[in-house]
Amino acid sequence: MTETLVTxxxxxxxxxxxxxxxxxxxxxxxxxxxxxxxNGAGKTTLFNLITGFEKxxxxxxxxxxxxxxxxxxxxxxxxxxxxxxxxxxxxxxLSVMQNVLIGCKVRGIGPExxxxxxxxVGLWEKRDLPASLLTHGELKKLELARxxxxxxxxxxxxxxxxxxxxxEAEEVxxxxxxxxxxxxTVVLVEHRLKETFRIVKxxxxxxxGKVIYDGSPENVSRTxxxxxxxxxxRSWVIGT
Amino acid sequence: xMARIRPVHLIGLGAVxxxxxxxxxxxxxxxxxxxxLTNIMATLAIAWNLLFGYAGLLSLGxxxxxxxxxxxSAILAKSYGIPVPIAMVMxxxxxxxxxxxxxLPSLKLKGHYFVLVTLVLPAVAYQLTNALxxxxxxxxxxxxxxLVRDSYLVYVGSLVLMLASLxxxxxxxxSRLGMxxxxxxxxxxxxxxxxxxxxxxxxxxxxxxxxxxxxxxxxWAHLNGVISPAVYELEKASxxxxxxxxxxKGTMLGPVIGAYxxxxxxxxxxxxxxxxxxxxxxxxxxxxxxxxFPQGLIGILRRVAA
Numbered sequence: 001m002t003e004t005l006v007t008x009x010x011x012x013x014x015x016x017x018x019x020x021x022x023x024x025x026x027x028x029x030x031x032x033x034x035x036x037x038x039n040g041a042g043k044t045t046l047f048n049l050i051t052g053f054e055k056x057x058x059x060x061x062x063x064x065x066x067x068x069x070x071x072x073x074x075x076x077x078x079x080x081x082x083x084x085x086x087x088x089x090x091x092x093x094l095s096v097m098q099n100v101l102i103g104c105k106v107r108g109i110g111p112e113x114x115x116x117x118x119x120x121v122g123l124w125e126k127r128d129l130p131a132s133l134l135t136h137g138e139l140k141k142l143e144l145a146r147x148x149x150x151x152x153x154x155x156x157x158x159x160x161x162x163x164x165x166x167x168e169a170e171e172v173x174x175x176x177x178x179x180x181x182x183x184x185t186v187v188l189v190e191h192r193l194k195e196t197f198r199i200v201k202x203x204x205x206x207x208x209g210k211v212i213y214d215g216s217p218e219n220v221s222r223t224x225x226x227x228x229x230x231x232x233x234r235s236w237v238i239g240t
Numbered sequence: 241x242m243a244r245i246r247p248v249h250l251i252g253l254g255a256v257x258x259x260x261x262x263x264x265x266x267x268x269x270x271x272x273x274x275x276x277l278t279n280i281m282a283t284l285a286i287a288w289n290l291l292f293g294y295a296g297l298l299s300l301g302x303x304x305x306x307x308x309x310x311x312x313s314a315i316l317a318k319s320y321g322i323p324v325p326i327a328m329v330m331x332x333x334x335x336x337x338x339x340x341x342x343x344l345p346s347l348k349l350k351g352h353y354f355v356l357v358t359l360v361l362p363a364v365a366y367q368l369t370n371a372l373x374x375x376x377x378x379x380x381x382x383x384x385x386x387l388v389r390d391s392y393l394v395y396v397g398s399l400v401l402m403l404a405s406l407x408x409x410x411x412x413x414x415s416r417l418g419m420x421x422x423x424x425x426x427x428x429x430x431x432x433x434x435x436x437x438x439x440x441x442x443x444x445x446x447x448x449x450x451x452x453x454x455x456x457x458x459x460w461a462h463l464n465g466v467i468s469p470a471v472y473e474l475e476k477a478s479x480x481x482x483x484x485x486x487x488x489k490g491t492m493l494g495p496v497i498g499a500y501x502x503x504x505x506x507x508x509x510x511x512x513x514x515x516x517x518x519x520x521x522x523x524x525x526x527x528x529x530x531x532x533f534p535q536g537l538i539g540i541l542r543r544v545a546a
Contacts (some may be wrong), residue, residue, distance in 0.1 A: 045282045050504075051433065053429070053432075055431075058509045071309070072432075073432040073433055074431075074433075074434075074435050074436055074438065075431060075435045075437075077432070077435035078435045079433055082433065082434070082435075083433050084433075085430065085433070088432035089433075090426075090427070090428055090430070091422065091423055091426035091427055091430065092426060092427075093426060094423075094426060094527070095421055098422070101419065102419050102420070102422075102423045102431070102434055102436065103434040103435065105416045105419050106416070106434060106435040106436055107418065107435055122342075146434065147433075148435075149435060150435060177542075209416075
């Protein structure tokens with residue numbers, strides 16, 4: 001399998017706080033994996049560094065074999081590296097359809113892909129509504145549909161299940177699984193471990209900016225360091 | 241794909257026909273000049289609205305681009321004998337070029353700093369034109385040759401200018417650039433994440449808007465036969481904003497409706513005290529309408545129609 005994304009020694013600090021501290025991460029083509037970790041572990045900052053929204057203090061990012069360290073977010077998106085945001089960023093005054101069409105237009109993809117991705121997340125019926133009228137759950141789905149409609153090679157999802165009801169989360173995980181089945185490599189940052197572990201085959205745990213675990217979801221809760229990071233030393237089984 | 245003909249299209253055609261015919265009627269000569277001014281201000285408002293209403297970039301100094309086009313065209317026509325229509329286009333191109341020059345560094349600024357730059361531009365231009373003799377100094381440039389002598393034709397020309405600017409807005413809003421501008425207005429970060437080259441979109445929006453503003457300014461200079469540093473005073477910078485917000489920002493016709501309402505009020509309220517305080521009165525009225533109807537008069541019309 002070829003490598004879709006490689007980071008080496010990625011580091012970023014804000015003032016005196018080191019948010020990402022020498023992260024080496026390799027994502028292989030076709031993978032569906034999760035990055036988890038307690039609040040403030042550096043997950044979103046890691047996404048920001050990979051997608052060009054922030055410049056790393058040190059280290060490199062390779063995407064599809066090319067050094068893209070410090071590349072502009074829109075250039076990365078055009079290369080097929082697309083992200084979503086933890087706090088949804090819809091185009092509120094545009095229709096649901098327009099929200100999704102923009103990514104298609106930019107990448108020269110036909111409008112049928114917009115239709116496809118809206119249908120996939122179940123928002124096709126609401127395509128003519130302004131995004132401002134959607135519920136939080138629907139906005140999360142729109143965020144995902146918008147990213148999918150760009151036909152990304154690598155999709156970085158920042159808490160796609162955040163704030164969703166159980167049934168909504170189930171729908172969204174299914175959409176993610178399908179997108180992955182269609183050949184999109186997916187990395188998601190998530191706090192809802194139960195649903196996440198059901199679809200991913202690999203989990204990376206970040207704590208204080210460092211990778212402390214990289215392996216299967218089955219073994220993650222048996223790793224003492226992970227449990228300590230999450231539970232402050234108390235023995236606990238997470239994600240079950 | 242052919243657009244269906246809807247009642248609103250017929251109303252539009254009717255309005256254009258009325259604007260062509262009524263001022264030509266006997267006894268209507270007195271309205272030609274104010275209506276020509278209205279069309280020019282509407283064109284400036286259309287240009288401003290293209291930048292703010294569509295791309296979300298607020299300019300408080302569009303008089304700079306209006307004046308640049310006016311000065312450029314006036315000097316080219318008067319001193320270099322270039323035919324007026326060509327001088328006007330060249331004046332607009334100068335305005336566009338200056339916009340690119342200003343925009344390249346300032347559009348990279350985050351948040352409100354671009355707004356502050358636009359606020360300063362007319363003040364700098366005012367001082368420069370005042371101080372530099374080749375630009376006419378304090379008295380400005382006199383004897384700017386007219387586009388045509390007949391005042392009805394000048395009026396029709398201004399109407400064509402306004403309609404062409406509307407058409408430009410229409411085509412831009414339907415294009416990929418238009419979609420990118422909307423995404424920029426709505427959320428810059430999300431636009432970037434989807435592959436929108438936001439610096440390029442901002443620069444295009446600014447240079448197109450400056451071109452249209454420059455054309456309006458050039459038309460204005462040739463209409464009056466004179467252009468002076470007074471063009472950079474607050475009024476030309478604030479009126480397009482008030483007109484667009486009153487009429488409905490981010491809508492095609494909002495700036496035109498706002499321009500016609502405000503200029504008519506302005507022309508009919510010839511009481512000295514009100515004329516002096518007009519900017520304050522308009523701003524207050526615009527603010528109230530904006531709070532109640534963020535979509536302006538267009539928003540009110542749409543509600544009534546619905």
